[in-house]
Amino acid sequence: MTKITIVLFLFFTTSLFAQDSNINIIPAPVSYKVSEGKFLFNNKTKIAFSDSAELNSANFLNDYLKSYYGFTLGIIRKAKAPSNCILLSTRRTVQKPEHDGRYTLTINPRNISIVGDTYQGTFYGIQTLLHMLPPTSQNEYALPCASIEDYPRFQYRGMHLDVGRHFFPVDFIKKYIDYIALYKMNTFHWHLTEDQGWRIEIKKYPKLTSVGGFRNGTIIGHHPGTGNDSLRYGGFYTQDEIRDVVKYAADRFITVIPEIELPGHSSAAIAAYPELSCFPNEPTKPAANSVWSGSREGKQVQQAWGVYEDVFCPSEYTFTFLENVLDEVMQLFPSQYIHIGGDECPKESWKRSEFCQQLIKEKGLKDEHGLQSYFIQRIEKYINSKGKKIIGWDEILEGGLAPNATVMSWRGEQGGVDAAKQKHNVVMTPGSYVYFDHSQSKHEDSLTIGGYLPVEVVYGYEPIPKELDSTEAKYVLGAQANIWTEYMKTGQKVEYQIFPRMSALSEVLWSLKEKRNASDFEKRMVQEFKRYDLWKANYSTAYYDIKSTITPAKRDGAILWSLESKSKAPIYITNNVTSAGLKYEQPLLISGSGNYTVSIVDQKKLLDSVSQNFSFNKATGKNITLANPPSAPYLGTGGAFGLVNGVKSEKGYPSDEWLGWKNSDLDAVIDLGKTQDVSKVSLDVWKQERSMIFLPKSVQISTSTDGKIWNNSLTQTMAEKPFNDSRKITLAFNQPTQARYVKIVAVNNGSTDSWLFADEIEVE
Numbered sequence: 001m002t003k004i005t006i007v008l009f010l011f012f013t014t015s016l017f018a019q020d021s022n023i024n025i026i027p028a029p030v031s032y033k034v035s036e037g038k039f040l041f042n043n044k045t046k047i048a049f050s051d052s053a054e055l056n057s058a059n060f061l062n063d064y065l066k067s068y069y070g071f072t073l074g075i076i077r078k079a080k081a082p083s084n085c086i087l088l089s090t091r092r093t094v095q096k097p098e099h100d101g102r103y104t105l106t107i108n109p110r111n112i113s114i115v116g117d118t119y120q121g122t123f124y125g126i127q128t129l130l131h132m133l134p135p136t137s138q139n140e141y142a143l144p145c146a147s148i149e150d151y152p153r154f155q156y157r158g159m160h161l162d163v164g165r166h167f168f169p170v171d172f173i174k175k176y177i178d179y180i181a182l183y184k185m186n187t188f189h190w191h192l193t194e195d196q197g198w199r200i201e202i203k204k205y206p207k208l209t210s211v212g213g214f215r216n217g218t219i220i221g222h223h224p225g226t227g228n229d230s231l232r233y234g235g236f237y238t239q240d241e242i243r244d245v246v247k248y249a250a251d252r253f254i255t256v257i258p259e260i261e262l263p264g265h266s267s268a269a270i271a272a273y274p275e276l277s278c279f280p281n282e283p284t285k286p287a288a289n290s291v292w293s294g295s296r297e298g299k300q301v302q303q304a305w306g307v308y309e310d311v312f313c314p315s316e317y318t319f320t321f322l323e324n325v326l327d328e329v330m331q332l333f334p335s336q337y338i339h340i341g342g343d344e345c346p347k348e349s350w351k352r353s354e355f356c357q358q359l360i361k362e363k364g365l366k367d368e369h370g371l372q373s374y375f376i377q378r379i380e381k382y383i384n385s386k387g388k389k390i391i392g393w394d395e396i397l398e399g400g401l402a403p404n405a406t407v408m409s410w411r412g413e414q415g416g417v418d419a420a421k422q423k424h425n426v427v428m429t430p431g432s433y434v435y436f437d438h439s440q441s442k443h444e445d446s447l448t449i450g451g452y453l454p455v456e457v458v459y460g461y462e463p464i465p466k467e468l469d470s471t472e473a474k475y476v477l478g479a480q481a482n483i484w485t486e487y488m489k490t491g492q493k494v495e496y497q498i499f500p501r502m503s504a505l506s507e508v509l510w511s512l513k514e515k516r517n518a519s520d521f522e523k524r525m526v527q528e529f530k531r532y533d534l535w536k537a538n539y540s541t542a543y544y545d546i547k548s549t550i551t552p553a554k555r556d557g558a559i560l561w562s563l564e565s566k567s568k569a570p571i572y573i574t575n576n577v578t579s580a581g582l583k584y585e586q587p588l589l590i591s592g593s594g595n596y597t598v599s600i601v602d603q604k605k606l607l608d609s610v611s612q613n614f615s616f617n618k619a620t621g622k623n624i625t626l627a628n629p630p631s632a633p634y635l636g637t638g639g640a641f642g643l644v645n646g647v648k649s650e651k652g653y654p655s656d657e658w659l660g661w662k663n664s665d666l667d668a669v670i671d672l673g674k675t676q677d678v679s680k681v682s683l684d685v686w687k688q689e690r691s692m693i694f695l696p697k698s699v700q701i702s703t704s705t706d707g708k709i710w711n712n713s714l715t716q717t718m719a720e721k722p723f724n725d726s727r728k729i730t731l732a733f734n735q736p737t738q739a740r741y742v743k744i745v746a747v748n749n750g751s752t753d754s755w756l757f758a759d760e761i762e763v764e
Contacts, residue, residue: 024527025131026503027184027510028520029150037109037145040084041133043071047088048081053119054088056251060181061086061126068534069137081111086129089115090122097121099151101184105129107146120253124150124184131182135527135534154463156427157509158187158480159502161494164194164261164268165305165485167235172491174248179498179537181252183506188249189339189480191259192237195267195302199236200258200332204324205273209236212268215301217293222447223305223486224290234301242332250334257337257391258329262322263312263375264345270310271299276321278313278353285309305486306690309348314359314375323382330386337406338383342376343393366399373399380405391427394419410435410482411692412662412753413465420468420475428479431691432633433461434505436497437484441542442649442656443610446496447487450688452656455543457633459504459518481505492538499539503528522566546571546598546608549637550645551587556673557621558591559645565600565608572599590614590646612647618678619670619742619763620646627667634660634757643761644670648684658686660693661756666746668761675705675740680732683744684759685723693757694749695723701731703739712737727759 023034047058055075062072073086081087091097097117103125106113112129116122128148133141159180161168168176180188192200198212214234219225237245249256266276267284274280277299286292287304294300302308312318330338347368350356356371365371372395380390380402391406394415401407406425409416416426431438431451438451463479481502488494503525507516525543532539549562563571563584571584575596584598593616599609626640636642636659649657659666672678681701686693698717702710714731716723723729729746742763748756 023132023144023146024524025128026521026524026528027507028515028517028524029128029148030512030515031147031149033147035145035147038142039107039109039112039145040140041112041143042140043073044084046074046076046081046085048076048078048085049088050078050090054090054122057119057123057126058088060123060252061130064130069133083110086112086114088122088126089113090119091115091117093117100155101186102149102151103128105146105148105150107143109145112143120186121151123181123253124152127182127184131531135531152184152510153512154476154478154509156187156478156480157185157506158189158257158427158478159185159498160189160191160429160480160482162191162194162483162485163199164191164197164265166489167197167199167233168485168491168494169235170237170241170245172494173245175491176494177245177249177252177254179502180254183502184510185506186254187480188254188256189259189482190256191261191339193259193261193265193268195265195308196305197234197236197301198268198272200242200260200329201236201238202325202328203239204328205321207272208269208325210272212272212301215303216295217303219287219290219304224287225304226291228291228293228303230293239328239332246333255335255337256333257335257339258333259339259341260322260325260329261341262379263314263372264307264343265341266312267300267302267308267310270312271301273321274299276312276318277310278349278356279310282310307344307346309346311345311349312375313349313353314356314371319378322379326379326383327386330383330388336389337391338388339408340376340379340383340390340392340396342372342396343410345372345395347372369399371399372396373402376405377402406477408480413467414753416476417465417467420465420472424475426476428463428465428476429482431482433458434479434481435484436481436501437487440497440501440540441545443545444542446493448497449484449486449690451691452658453501455501455504456518458501459508459516459521460633461505461508462513463508478509479505495538496540499532499537500525500528500543541608544608546600546610547637548598548610548612550641550647551638552621552623552641553589553591555589555591557616558589559614559621560587561590561612562587563598567600567608569600572601573597574599592616593646614646615648615760616646617762617764618672618676619644619761622673623671624761625669627669628661628664630659631662631664631755634658634755640668643668643758645760648760657759658757659759661748661758663748663754664756665748666696666744666756666758668744669707670742670744670761670763671707672740672742672763675738677736678703678733678739678742678763679736680730680764681742681744682728682730682760682762682764683746684727684761685729685746686727686757686759688757691755692751692753693755694751696729696746696756697749698747699723699729699731700745700747702743703737704741704743705739707741710743712739 049055049058066072102117103121104115105125114125198208202208213236217228217230220227270277284300290304350368376396394409407419408427408429410429419426437449438453439448464473544567546565551560553560572581596612624640624644637656687695700715702713704710
């Protein structure tokens with residue numbers, strides 16, 4: 001991970017926050033008005049409070065100032081407040097406030113006043129004040145006089161963290177919670193159990209942590225890995241540590257939702273107590289093609305990532321075990337919600353289990369999906385009996401949704417749409433927009449799970465799907481980002497993955513939709529990167545990567561190559577013909593194959609450098625039309641033209657060269673400009689089934705001389721000749737055929753919410 005501090009000089013002319021260089025509030029408030037005058041903020045300023053709840057927020061403010069500015073403020077009772085004070089006030093009304101978390105912040109030359117409709121609102125006002133402070137260390141800060149009214153758009157504003165794949169100490173968990181608080185988010189989803197480790201102490205079942213909390217090794221590299229480090233790895237949180245974290249979060253008005261995975265992702269628990277499996281005497285089956293470390297006898301904690309067949313057996317032993325576990329969990333977490341997972345539960349063990357098949361018959365269930373619904377509903381009844389509610393991933397919809405369940409929609413938005421239409425609450429977490437384990441850059445220099453999710457896509461996310469009417473939309477509580485840690489071994493890597501995307505998501509969830517403005521957000525981010533430096537947080541600078549756009553040129557068979565960067569620093573280009581750097585000033589006309597290197601330099605420092613290879617064929621730069629448009633957000637940088645722009649993603653997905661079709665087919669026609677010989681056609685495709693990206697069911701090519709009558713069709717299907725993972729599918733004619741038009745149809749796999757990804761089409 002390369003971290004480069006970027007200093008930019010941008011001139012703000014139209015921004016709402018451009019009226020003062022110190023005003024760069026994220027997330028953007030509901031209303032903001034600057035007036036004449038300044039308030040001089042320094043170490044002689046006092047904090048005035050009225051009661052103990054406000055004192056808690058005052059202490060948070062002081063802790064922040066001490067950590068990042070090196071001083072603290074005196075704290076006094078409000079009745080004695082002189083001038084040069086930050087006055088904290090909280091309304092105490094019998095009636096519930098109209099907007100939960102509402103506050104007003106007023107700055108005049110004498111004082112700063114923060115008034116919350118609730119204590120939570122007062123706390124949020126403090127976060128806004130902290131965002132108004134410049135991220136530099138000095139003796140005094142002149143804050144502009146201003147009046148702010150603010151409240152959140154969504155009631156659920158969350159960040160998730162997986163500690164099962166990799167374990168993080170309590171100190172980092174608290175730091176992570178502080179980040180959540182600073183962006184006015186209010187939920188920490190703590191993913192505590194996994195195939196690779198059980199992380200929460202359960203007194204009744206000590207083997208869950210002594211056995212299930214550790215694995216004998218971890219794969220090296222991307223799953224299934226190139227080897228194994230053979231190091232014993234693990235850790236867990238004691239119940240005292242859990243209580244400490246829960247209180248720490250509550251002091252910051254953050255609810256901690258624990259997740260206990262069931263019935264899948266349960267290998268660690270089964271390793272500790274094999275009777276939880278349908279087949280307790282069968283040894284653990286490692287991931288295919290992965291390297292295993294240590295004993296293969298009996299049940300083991302998994303050492304690679306992915307999904308595993310050995311899941312909880314729906315027996316009375318299992319239900320008693322889970323009820324006992326949940327009893328202890330519910331005592332530790334005051335949250336109204338208990339997350340029960342419910343995702344990625346293979347049914348193979350249930351299918352071959354005589355017990356499970358008999359249970360399906362006894363309960364009158366339709367199939368194994370019905371058995372999962374039975375499992376979830378039984379757990380829900382128990383949790384409801386304790387005064388709690390369940391929340392689970394959208395697979396809990398399969399076989400019928402539990403009566404009072406809330407759904408987290410991660411496999412796209414359809415699960416959330418279905419749940420809302422059934423009058424169930426929904427939290428949106430679609431991978432395409434809020435999976436922060438995905439890469440932020442097309443040329444990511446650290447190992448990630450895959451995917452491509454730049455900050456611009458996060459900022460453009462709208463949590464309420466268009467398919468919902470105004471009544472149904474009320475069931476969408478909000479959204480959260482998910483942090484899966486297969487490839488995050490340290491807290492620094494977690495920071496690198498969340499920043500700056502967390503800043504963008506905070507505005508999506510807090511600010512009114514009409515207040516969100518991408519260009520204004522970009523200007524405020526200049527200051528926000530400096531704030532990350534103040535926090536000594538690690539972060540990605542991919543936001544300032546060189547962006548490449550390829551468009552058709554007027555000359556037949558040529559393309560125009562445009563470059564830009566938000567850094568505004570000079571861009572230089574070299575190619576395989578000359579080593580002399582050419583300063584980029586206007587789009588380049590590219591008419592043939594070649595290799596280019598693009599670099600961006602600021603004050604003689606290399607900020608970004610990428611190589612680009614153009615590979616021309618008969619289709620490059622030609623007109624292309626699509627019968628079905630690609631699906632958002634995988635629209636490519638040039639739409640359909642991206643399939644014939646002469647550029648292939650060198651490292652595969654993630655890359656914005658890829659176009660994606662969700663539940664639909666690629667159906668393209670290329671006009672070669674004139675009739676000529678065509679001998680074969682190739683299509684670049686991608687397979688990443690964990691992300692619901694599948695190879696096509698079939699590919700067909702046809703040719704035509706007039707674009708109306710099609711002949712010489714060739715078809716290859718998965719059933720006849722399975723496509724491999726080599727990316728390129730090629731169909732060749734026995735002998736060249738005369739054609740001006742080439743049609744290629746790749747049929748979607750057809751699975752629920754399946755994606756078809758395509759890159760370049762080549763004609764020879």
